[in-house]
Structure formats: structure tokens, C-alpha cells
Amino acid sequence: MKTAIIYYSKYGTTEQVAHLIGKKLDNEVDYISLKKCPKPDIRSYDRIILGTSIYAGTPSRMVTQFCNKNQPLLEQKVIGLFICCMNKEQEAEEMNKAFPEYLQSLVIPKAILGGEFQFDKMNFIERFLTKKIAKASSSVSRLRYDAIKEFVDKVN
Numbered sequence: 001m002k003t004a005i006i007y008y009s010k011y012g013t014t015e016q017v018a019h020l021i022g023k024k025l026d027n028e029v030d031y032i033s034l035k036k037c038p039k040p041d042i043r044s045y046d047r048i049i050l051g052t053s054i055y056a057g058t059p060s061r062m063v064t065q066f067c068n069k070n071q072p073l074l075e076q077k078v079i080g081l082f083i084c085c086m087n088k089e090q091e092a093e094e095m096n097k098a099f100p101e102y103l104q105s106l107v108i109p110k111a112i113l114g115g116e117f118q119f120d121k122m123n124f125i126e127r128f129l130t131k132k133i134a135k136a137s138s139s140v141s142r143l144r145y146d147a148i149k150e151f152v153d154k155v156n
């Protein structure tokens, strides 16, 4: 089964998670960053795993646009969905909003896989907001390795 993991990652965490997932999958995987390749051709893939990070409660616009533009094709594929985020209280709602209804309504693997604050990569405003809202003052990684494993098991 030919698989593509298609993701948007601002500072690299979702990209890192995409690779952790891909390394554990049974078949060969192509990694497609929507930042580098906003309009990928997905016709040749049987399985598409979609991932986005969450900022200010919302998914990447590029992921939303990709899902909207490719609906007829995505409806023919085997799908898995994941998000990377840091707000435990909001994460279930963020997951529900992260992908369009036509994907959310499918019975498919969906997962919230944790996230990271990388202060060294943030700009001044992001650092300020992260300190004020998330009360974090230095870099922290909260990737959910167990959830990643569970997600891959379901996808496989």
C-alpha cells in the first residue's frame, strides 16, 4: 500500500511526528510538507495520513485548503488524521475542528499526539503569548510516544 504522510509544521514538531509515524509503518512512505509543496499530486497513493499543528485553536490553513481542494480524491483513500498541540483542555475540540466534516465523519484512526514549545524558534510575540497563555517559560517537549504507537498500530 503506497502511503503519503502530508503535514504542515511551523517549527518542525509535526514534521518530526510524521517521521516517527512513517518509520513504524509497514510499507514505503513519502513525506510531503505542505509548506514546501502546497499542491501535491496524491493520485498515486492508496493511503493518506494527514497531520497539522494547532495555533490559536486552529489548524494550518494549508491543511484545510488541501482537504477542501482534494475532497473527491481523499474520499477514495484510506485515511488517518493527527494533530500536534499543547493545550490539554482544548485538544478534543481542536481535533474536532482540525479537519473537515467529510473526513471527521469517517471511521478512521484519529489521534492527538502531543507537541512542543521550542522557544529558540519562536518570534518575540509568540514567546510572549506562550509565556502569558500557556505559562511556559522555556522549551518543553510533550510528544506522546504511546499515542503515536497506538495510532500506527491502528493505521497498519
Ligand SMILES: Cc1cc2nc3c(=O)[nH]c(=O)nc-3n(C[C@H](O)[C@H](O)[C@H](O)COP(=O)(O)O)c2cc1C
Residues within 6 Å of the ligand: 008, 009, 010, 011, 012, 013, 014, 015, 053, 054, 055, 056, 057, 058, 084, 085, 086, 087, 088, 090, 091, 094, 114, 115, 116, 117, 118, 122, 126, 127, 129, 130
Ligand atoms: C504562538 C503559539 C500558539 C499556540 N496555540 C496553541 C493552541 O491554541 N492550542 C494548542 O493546543 N496548542 C497551541 N500551541 C502549541 C503548538 O501546537 C505546538 O507548539 C506544536 O508542537 C507546534 O508544532 P509545529 O512545530 O509542527 O508547528 C501554540 C504554540 C505557539 C508557539
